[in-house]
Structures are given as C-alpha cells and as structure tokens.
Amino acid sequence: MATLLRKLCESASLKRSGSNSNQNPSSERAPTSLGAFDPLPPDILIKIVRLLGPKHAAKLSLVSKSWQSLVSDNALWAHFLQAHHPHSALFAESALSSGYPLPEADQNVPRVPFQHVYALRERLPPSVVIDGGSGYCKFGWTKEASPSGRFATFLEFGNVETPMYSRLRHFFATIYNRMQVKPSSQPVVVSIPICHYDDTESAKASRQQLKEAIYASLFDMNVPAVCALNQGTLALYAAKQTSGIAVNIGFQVTSIVPILNGKVMRKVGVEVVGLGALKLTGFLREQMQQNNISFESLYTVRTLKEKLCYVAVDYEAELLKDTRASFEAVEGLFTLSKERFLTGEMLFQPSLAGVRAMGLHQAIALCMDHCYTAELAGNNNWFKTVVLSGGTACLPGLAERLEKELHSLLPPYMSNGIRVIPPPFGVDTAWFGGKIIGSLSTFPGPWCTTKKQFRQKSKLNRIW
Numbered sequence: 513m514a515t516l517l518r519k520l521c522e523s524a525s526l527k528r529s530g531s532n533s534n535q536n537p538s539s540e541r542a543p544t545s546l547g548a549f550d551p552l553p554p555d556i557l558i559k560i561v562r563l564l565g566p567k568h569a570a571k572l573s574l575v576s577k578s579w580q581s582l583v584s585d586n587a588l589w590a591h592f593l594q595a596h597h598p599h600s601a602l603f604a605e606s607a608l609s610s611g612y613p614l615p616e617a618d619q620n621v622p623r624v625p626f627q628h629v630y631a632l633r634e635r636l637p638p639s640v641v642i643d644g645g646s647g648y649c650k651f652g653w654t655k656e657a658s659p660s661g662r663f664a665t666f667l668e669f670g671n672v673e674t675p676m677y678s679r680l681r682h683f684f685a686t687i688y689n690r691m692q693v694k695p696s697s698q699p700v701v702v703s704i705p706i707c708h709y710d711d712t713e714s715a716k717a718s719r720q721q722l723k724e725a726i727y728a729s730l731f732d733m734n735v736p737a738v739c740a741l742n743q744g745t746l747a748l749y750a751a752k753q754t755s756g757i758a759v760n761i762g763f764q765v766t767s768i769v770p771i772l773n774g775k776v777m778r779k780v781g782v783e784v785v786g787l788g789a790l791k792l793t794g795f796l797r798e799q800m801q802q803n804n805i806s807f808e809s810l811y812t813v814r815t816l817k818e819k820l821c822y823v824a825v826d827y828e829a830e831l832l833k834d835t836r837a838s839f840e841a842v843e844g845l846f847t848l849s850k851e852r853f854l855t856g857e858m859l860f861q862p863s864l865a866g867v868r869a870m871g872l873h874q875a876i877a878l879c880m881d882h883c884y885t886a887e888l889a890g891n892n893n894w895f896k897t898v899v900l901s902g903g904t905a906c907l908p909g910l911a912e913r914l915e916k917e918l919h920s921l922l923p924p925y926m927s928n929g930i931r932v933i934p935p936p937f938g939v940d941t942a943w944f945g946g947k948i949i950g951s952l953s954t955f956p957g958p959w960c961t962t963k964k965q966f967r968q969k970s971k972l973n974r975i976w
Contacts, residue, residue, distance in 0.1 A: 589626035611958020647763025737960035746945025747901035756897035873917035
C-alpha cells in the first residue's frame with residue numbers, strides 16, 4: 513500500500529512540475545492531471561483509493577486539485593464511515609446529527625460532506641454511555657465495541673425509601689468508580705427505563721421529578737454535559753429507525769411505546785403489560801419444579817431460559833413435537849422439553865401462568881390501532897415498524913410469532929407492511945443506541961444539556 517501511495521504521489525507531482533515548467537498560458541488553465549493514472553477510469557481509481565484507506569486518501573487530496581476532486585467523493589467517505597465506524601454511522605449522521613427535535617422525513621436537511629464528518633468523528637473524544645435498565649445496568653465507552661461492565665439493577669443501591677436523588681447519586685458514583693474515570697472528564701449518555709406511562713398531570717410531575725434528579729445528581733458530580741433518553745427511543749435508533757413502536761421487555765413489565773420522529777407519543781398512549789423477565793423466569797422455575805428437575809439457584813433457571821427457551825411460531829404444532837434439548841450449567845447437565853417453548857408462550861397466553869393481562873400481541877395491536885386513529889403523520893405507516901429490546905426479547909422465534917399474530921389480529925390496511933425487528937444488538941440494544949448518539953460528529957452539542965442549560969430548563973423540556 514505504501515509503495516502504491518508513493519507512486520500515486522510521485523506521478524502526480526512530476527506531472528504537476530512538468531505543467532509548471534511550461535510557459536504556455538493555456539497550459540496553466542488546464543486541469544491538474546492525475547499523473548500516470550490518467551488513463552484509468554474513475555471507478556477503478558476509487559477502488560484503489562478505497563484499498564489505500566482514509567488516511568492515505570486524505571494525503572492524496574493534498575497532491576493536486578485533480579486528486580482532491582477525486583478523493584472528496586461523498587460515496588468514498590460513506591464507505592470509509594461504514595468500514596471504520598460500523599455502528600450505524602451513516603444513519604446517525606444523516607438522521608440524528610442535527611439533534612432533537614429530529615427533522616421530519618420530507619424535510620430537506622443540509623448534508624455535511626462525509627469527509628468532514630469522518631474527520632470530526634476521528635477527533636471526537638470518547639464519552640461514557642450508561643444504560644440504566646430496571647434489571648441490569650450496562651456501562652462503557654463510545655469507542656468500545658461493547659459495554660465494559662454490567663451489574664444488577666440500581667435499586668440495590670440504596671433503600672427504595674431513600675430520596676431519589678441520593679439513590680441516583682450513589683448509582684452514578686458506583687459506575688464511575690468501576691470505570692476508574694473522573695465524572696468531570698467527558699459527557700455522558702444515559703438510558704433510562706420509560707416510566708409513568710400515561711399523560712396525566714401527576715405522571716408529568718413524576719417524570720419531571722425523575723428528570724431533575726438524574727441531571728442534578730450528574731451535574732453535582734461535575735459531569736460537563738448530559739444526554740438522557742428513554743430505552744425505547746435508543747432501541748429505535750439502534751435499529752436505524754426514528755419512528756415506530758419500541759417494545760421493551762423489561763425486568764418487571766413490558767412497555768409498548770409509540771415514537772414519531774424520536775418523540776414518545778404519550779397522547780397516543782403507551783401500553784404496559786404486567787409481564788417481564790422476572791415472571792418468565794419464575795414460570796420456568798415452576799415448570800421445572802413440577803417436572804422434578806432439581807436446581808439450586810434462580811440464576812441457573814435464568815441461564816436455562818436464555819440458552820434453551822424459544823417462542824413457537826405455531827404453538828399447537830409445537831406441542832406435538834419432541835423438543836428436548838440439554839445444556840451444561842454450573843450445577844450440571846439440564847434437559848428441558850416443553851418447558852422450552854411454554855415459557856415464551858406466556859407472553860402470548862399469560863393465563864398459562866395464572867397472570868391476568870393482555871397478550872403481548874394484543875397490546876401491540878391496540879397501540880397500532882391508536883396510532884392509526886390519531887393520524888399524526890402524512891405517512892400513516894410510521895407505526896408499522898416494531899423494534900424489540902430487552903433480554904427476554906432475544907428469545908428465538910419471538911419476532912416471527914409477533915408478525916404472524918399481528919397480521920391475524922389487524923385488518924389488512926393496518927397489517928400490510930408490518931415488520932418486527934429483533935433486538936439489533938441483543939441485550940445491549942439500548943446501550944448501543946446511546947453509543948450511536950455519543951459517537952455523532954456533532955456530539956455533545958445538539959443532544960446534551962449543560963449545567964447552565966439545566967438551570968434554565970429550556971432545552972431539557974424539549975428532549976423529554
């Protein structure tokens with residue numbers, strides 16, 4: 513590569529020197545040459561530059577105007593962005609870089625050249641990303657390929673009767689201690705579970721209290737800038753979407769959240785199903801006990817749920833099959849049969865576990881019906897994309913089963929075009945949504961709130 517680059521530079525430089533020595537005025541107005549590579553078609557030259565990589569491409573832009581014109585091609589730098597910043601870089605820079613509120617799909621947003629975007633992202637210092645889930649917290653740096661650490665729910669940090677500010681302060685301090693970094697050294701993106709689902713005055717007041725506690729605790733730790741978004745929105749971004757329905761199967765409950773252009777449509781209605789990972793694990797434990805399968809800890813049951821359980825696309829047909837499978841856990845070898853799909857079936861038939869609640873498919877269909885009736889966008893198909901998130905949402909077969917059930921529940925004018933996207937990054941989907949925001953070339957500006965802005969509260973009210 514280095515030899516090829518030298519040849520490119522030398523040939524262009526020699527040609528340029530030859531042109532400068534010619535005193536013919538007309539030759540001075542001639543376009544600068546590509547040297548020995550003039551005979552090659554532009555598409556072949558672009559392929560060569562792709563192989564050289566972004567650093568050598570940037571050097572070539574200094575050789576001559578012709579090379580500068582060639583290597584400034586937007587598609588070339590789009591390729592480099594995808595290759596060197598693989599986590600949804602093009603989607604993020606096109607749809608999210610302007611900050612909140614997001615531009616609507618039909619708006620003409622000025623596009624910054626991707627070469628400039630690439631340079632900004634290369635110089636961007638890493639930020640902290642914290643996915644503060646209700647079950648398990650994940651944290652790490654935007655420059656890392658995955659979260660660097662995780663621990664059980666932050667409800668363990670302080671008694672629930674302790675003031676919210678104190679619990680959150682202890683929660684964030686624990687994370688920064690484990691990361692061995694000073695809070696004052698970089699901005700932070702925080703993912704929080706969506707809560708207080710309705711749009712009543714008391715719910716708004718509760719959200720405001722939580723919002724102020726999160727920002728106040730972080731700013732009191734001298735964090736320079738904070739971006740806090742709910743898990744549903746970040747899961748949507750991780751799936752390269754800005755509108756749709758985010759379905760987060762959390763630790764205690766499942767939230768069905770309509771989101772349009774990055775904004776939670778609370779007036780349309782956020783549906784909540786009283787089923788979460790904890791109840792599914794408990795249901796599997798009961799089945800194992802009924803079938804005399806011995807185990808010592810709930811952790812083993814949870815592990816078996818993650819490794820062996822799945823969702824049947826056709827429940828009745830699955831009952832007739834031999835579905836036995838084994839897994840070697842810490843306590844020994846375990847073999848499950850019908851328990852494997854009965855556990856996931858609880859999401860669709862809660863009564864199997866004695867739970868009085870809507871099935872997940874029914875709650876999503878209800879949310880879609882509300883979205884359709886509300887007529888919130890010119891394109892009334894915005895809600896037909898469903899993005900799943902949460903550890904339980906990773907059960908194999910869940911997305912396919914949901915699509916099937918939604919098509920049978922809804923009329924064709926609503927069900928045509930529905931697609932259900934499994935968690936794009938597994939259990940870490942919301943964390944990766946935060947990573948996408950924290951890696952933007954424009955970060956932290958448009959997305960973050962500073963301490964001064966928090967005191968003024970103007971920008972904060974927009975994002976939430």
